[in-house]
Amino acid sequence: MELDVSLAEGEFRALAYPSLVGRPEPGDIVLLNTTALAMGLGTGGYAMVVAVPDRLPEDPSGPGHLVKARYTPLQATVLGADEQDSPHHEVLRDADSIDGMPVVVADLHSALPAILCGLYSSRPGLRVAYVMLDGGALPAWFSMSCAQLRSHDWLCGVVTVGQSFGGDVEAVTLHTGLLAARHVLNADVAVVTQGPGNLGTGTRWGFSGVSAGEAVNAASVLSGRPVAALRVSEGDKRERHVGVSHHSLTAYGRVALAPAQVVVPDLPGPFGAKVREQAEALAVRHELVHVPVDGLYEALRESPVRLSTMGRGLDEDLAYFLTSAAAGRHTASLPASSDPGA
Template sequence: MELDVAVSGGDHQPGAEPGGTYRALAYPPLVGRPEPGDEVLLNTTALAMGLGTGGYAMVVAVPNRLPEDPRGPGHLVKARYTPLQATVLGADEQDSPFHEVLREADSIDGMPVVVADLHSALPPILCGLYEARAGVRVAYVMQDGGALPAWFSMAAAKLREIGWLTGVVTVGQAFGGDVEAVTVHTGLLAARHVLEADVAIVAQGPGNLGTGTRWGFSGVSAGEAINAASVLRGRPVATLRVSEGDLRERHLGVSHHSLTAYGRVALAPARVAVPLLPGELGERVRDQAELLAVRHELVPVPVDGLHEALRASPVKLSTMGRSLEEDLAYFVASAAAGRCAASLLS
């Protein structure tokens, strides 16, 4: 739940000056439900660092009111050994009604699995998918490279509400999805056999950690997701992270994140959706994508009609603070991956 919190005098963290009012988020299952007038303990790290995805203070506790008793079904502990660790019922654990379904499950039956680096690719992938193929059941498998609570994603909540997602599966340390799973592997199996998805989309939650080094970014998990989809006999589709609005050379055209994750981390072959963008940018993207052809199948994807499909998106499109029109190539490339996945459905 979103709150307005006034910070008064006394001790406070940098980023939350006394006398200011700040946006804050509270997750009632973890900290209890704040009421107007409550005193709350805040973590203001995101404010102090000016994080673009964050922008919120986080409620750590409501000192005068305890949350509900966390004990219940389930033995999976996520955000382990942190003060806000949560116990959830995993789809794959023994107490789950789906345990027998998943106990010996070893295949996702050729299900297309669209893999992306950033969470912001989720809505445009769906735009491209549904523009080409309506009525498809799609599950989102959320990795733990960004936000851990699925509740933080307003886009995923809206897409779930309108039926564009049949469910969210949270894997690794991520939690709060419709289905919980231990690994990307069991998350994909749950997407197929529990949510009965026709297509899965795998990406980290909101937020992205990068250091400007070859290997120091959370999106390396995209390459690992390609491997997981392949070993489970799925059909992985790699989404290229493309930009014309990012001024950093390493992200212009095809980002080095995609070239590293798919070119070095992914050991299994995938279909790489290469958007047929016009002009010099399109030539640059095609040239850079050729670096991936050693292992992967490059699939040229026409982009006609995708701009219109993206403009009709039911949720706001934004990546790194840039809107659809400010970085059109990014969103078109993501939508192209959705269109590519649609072509695999019989």
């Protein structure tokens, strides 16, 4: 929940997760972590409520014994789909395949709604699960996009894996998260990204999005169909992210050891030619699939959630959103896991 807090320096917006810290009420004294405010972060630039000292939440009483955000003051105990006390344990205990389910992998959380725009504009009615990695936000509750996509029936559920938590389904690893998406949520397609707020350092390997390459490997080893969505930008001021981001070139070109279908959008003009040339570096290991983008702008404009990446909206970085939507469009052409003979 969002709230306004008064500090000596003025009024600030804050964020509280009631199940972790209690529910603040007007007039309450709250203990805050102001790190994000001090750093001026874009994503996550809130003061975070650590506790409502006069009204603490009840101690967790179960069920579940998976501890996430482990050994931090706000560690959360959840019921994992893959743990012994779960009603899904029998289904997942020996599960070893996601039955050819297409798995769309992207670097940034902001790609999720754009991928869905491309997917549903070509093939409405599919059941899509979102599998959230722990490279960004840990609580899925932080994502307003997820909540709105669920309310519009664009997601059949959110699976939080690793140290992330707060999804409809919890899982220990990405592998069991994908298995849960298929066998617990009965998804036809899964989309895998980090949660909001990825971390990068401007170095070749120091960014949390290397997990995109690891997600390709996980989808492949579980007999899925990995589809790699490129991170492409024409609006980013940082040269390393203009055209095909170095994040995609490293994650898919070096980290992903299994082959994927890499979707290359047929963007117009010299910029489009640059993207296609850069993507050729990935053809050594992967299959490049060139996808037209005609009609995708209109589909993106119909998104049920606001489209934004790094503070840039649809028209400020159209290439980014068209590329993500193209990955969704291509995925719609693949056999879904519920199709006969898939």
